[in-house]
Amino acid sequence: MADVLKGKTVVVFGASNGIGAAVAELALAEGASVMAISRSGVGPKGSKGVAVDVADLRALTCALEAAGEIDHLVYTVGARLGSPALSTLTDDVLPLAFETKLFSAVHAIRLALPHLSPNASITLTSGQVSRKYGVGSLVKGTVNAAVDAAGRHLAKELAPRRVNVVSPGVVDTSLWGEAGSEGRAATIARVSSALPVKRVGAPAELAQAYLFAMTNGFVTGALIDVDGGGLL
């Protein structure tokens, strides 16, 4: 494929790093104009980087107004939460998880509504722990399950615009620690050995799923698992 997003405007939330950065890069490679939103405002070369904390609705409103007509909105923001068991859960973690990944996503979509093209797509991000249960997955699991549900409700409410959710398995990003750190390498090695494909995902592999959700006009209300078989 080449230039399948030519002439389209794509707004990626969480585009400074990891999965969101890979989505922004792929959208640029496919010919889109890309607005890359994050707190740092860093985006891939060729994108329009905008520094916004998604909790700041006023700043979010201004950024979306500056985007012009939006063809595709992609939301990949998520806080780095660790995997606390219930007994070690501090009172800031649940609100942070839900605010960054669900509440701000819903508000971003609401504020984008006046700017969405008639056939716009929206792609949210959840994660396999919405349906893979275990100690330490309570916070991520519940917020991801909420995102799964929000995607399907919004697919009905916003039709004929399309709304989908990409659900990653473990992907090698800074979510697991800084590049080169021992902790990240150990997590990646442990998870890899247990997966059918014997490795974790790369951000670029996830980006392909977002591109599919953006460009296939018959896909809406879908939950797209890209997890190396992690849910089996």
Ligand SMILES: NC(=O)c1ccc[n+]([C@@H]2O[C@H](COP(=O)([O-])OP(=O)(O)OC[C@H]3O[C@@H](n4cnc5c(N)ncnc54)[C@H](OP(=O)(O)O)[C@@H]3O)[C@@H](O)[C@H]2O)c1
């Ligand atoms: N990586 C995995 O294994 C995995 C697995 C399942 C699900 N997921 C989900 O996939 C999504 C992306 O994960 P990732 O691994 O790519 O994470 P990441 O590398 O930590 O990237 C997160 C992005 O969100 C931005 N961000 C964080 N808080 C923000 C805020 N308050 N306002 C604006 N931007 C904010 C960060 O940029 P700034 O720091 O510059 O703001 C960064 O661009 C998350 O929802 C995560 O839960 C990931």
